[in-house]
Amino acid sequence: MLLALAALAACGRLQEVGRTPDFTPVEGGEEFYAMSGEVLPATNSPWLPAGQASLWSGNRESLLGDRRAMRRGDILTVVIEIDDQAQISNSTGRSRQASENMGIPGFFGLPQRADAELLYEGSSLAEAVxxxxxxxxxxxxxxxxxxxxTLRVAATITDRMPNGVLRIQGSQEVRVNNEIRELLVAGFVRPEDITRQNEIGYDKIAGARISYGGRGQITDVQQPRYGQQVADILLPM
Known part of the structure; x- marks a missing residue:
């Protein structure tokens, strides 16, 4: 069974020889589904109503309207600026010293008699212990x-929770030569945390899941082979 699985994995890898890695299809994902779920209302009149034509209208399409992402399918920008530095140093020291002496230099002459008759030559009860x-x-x-x-990525509102919190998900893929760099971000944000520039920092995303990696020839050579990974798990040493 292991040989069959290894053969199947090898066949899949052989199909990628000499080819650049393909992009992940956008269709079928949660972002595409969220944006395609709502349809803009249609109008039969070529002219807008008088209220909507005013520059001082408060709707989203007006000049002064709030265009921040608020609804399912809207897009906002996630700003990722991680600059963390941590240093931890611990030092522990312990020392203990003990000394015990016990002897019977004199007790009605019995120690001297014991030294002469009972103990070995050179032994004495004067320094018994x-x-x-x-x-x-x-x-x-x-x-x-x-x-x-430091990264910036566009994310889509995929759902609005019952308490008003927005669920977002975003992805970005950049292909350079034969290597694709992937950036994934997901989490929950409050509508009031979205700035007027329609941006939100990563530190305001609850349950944030941020992944920055890649796939391609460079990533392939940086990982140990499947056989080596299995051997590292099974072998005791």
Missing amino acids: DADSSSSFEGEGSVSRQERL
Whole structure:
């Protein structure tokens, strides 16, 4: 069974030899479904009503209208500016030392008699027990991490939750030579957090899921082969 699965995977990879990676189809995704679900109202008259023709109208199509994304299918811009740096350093030290001495130099002459008749030559009850102990421990650890990412991606409102929160999802693919760079973003935003420029920062997205990666020849050589990954899981050492 493993050999059959490996053969199928190899056949799929052989079909990509000499070809550039294909883009993911836009049709069929949640963004396309959200934008195609609503139809603009049609009008039979070539002229707009007098109220809609005014420049001071408050509707979305007017000059002063609020054009922020609010409805299902609307598009907004997500600004991703990640500049995180964390440094953690811990140091622990422990030391302990103990000394115990016990002897019977004199007790009605019995220690001297025991030294002469009962104990081995050179032994004495004057220094019956002498124990020393010491222990020490030192531990040190440090973590240093730095991440920086600046991106902008258009996202689509795919749903409006019962409490008014908007669910967004966006994707972007750029193909350079034989490598596709993918940017995916999804999460939940509040309508009041969307700026007048129809933008929202990534730090205002609840449940944010941001992925920046790629697929193609460069990504392929940077990953270990399937056989090596399986061997790393199965082998104990």
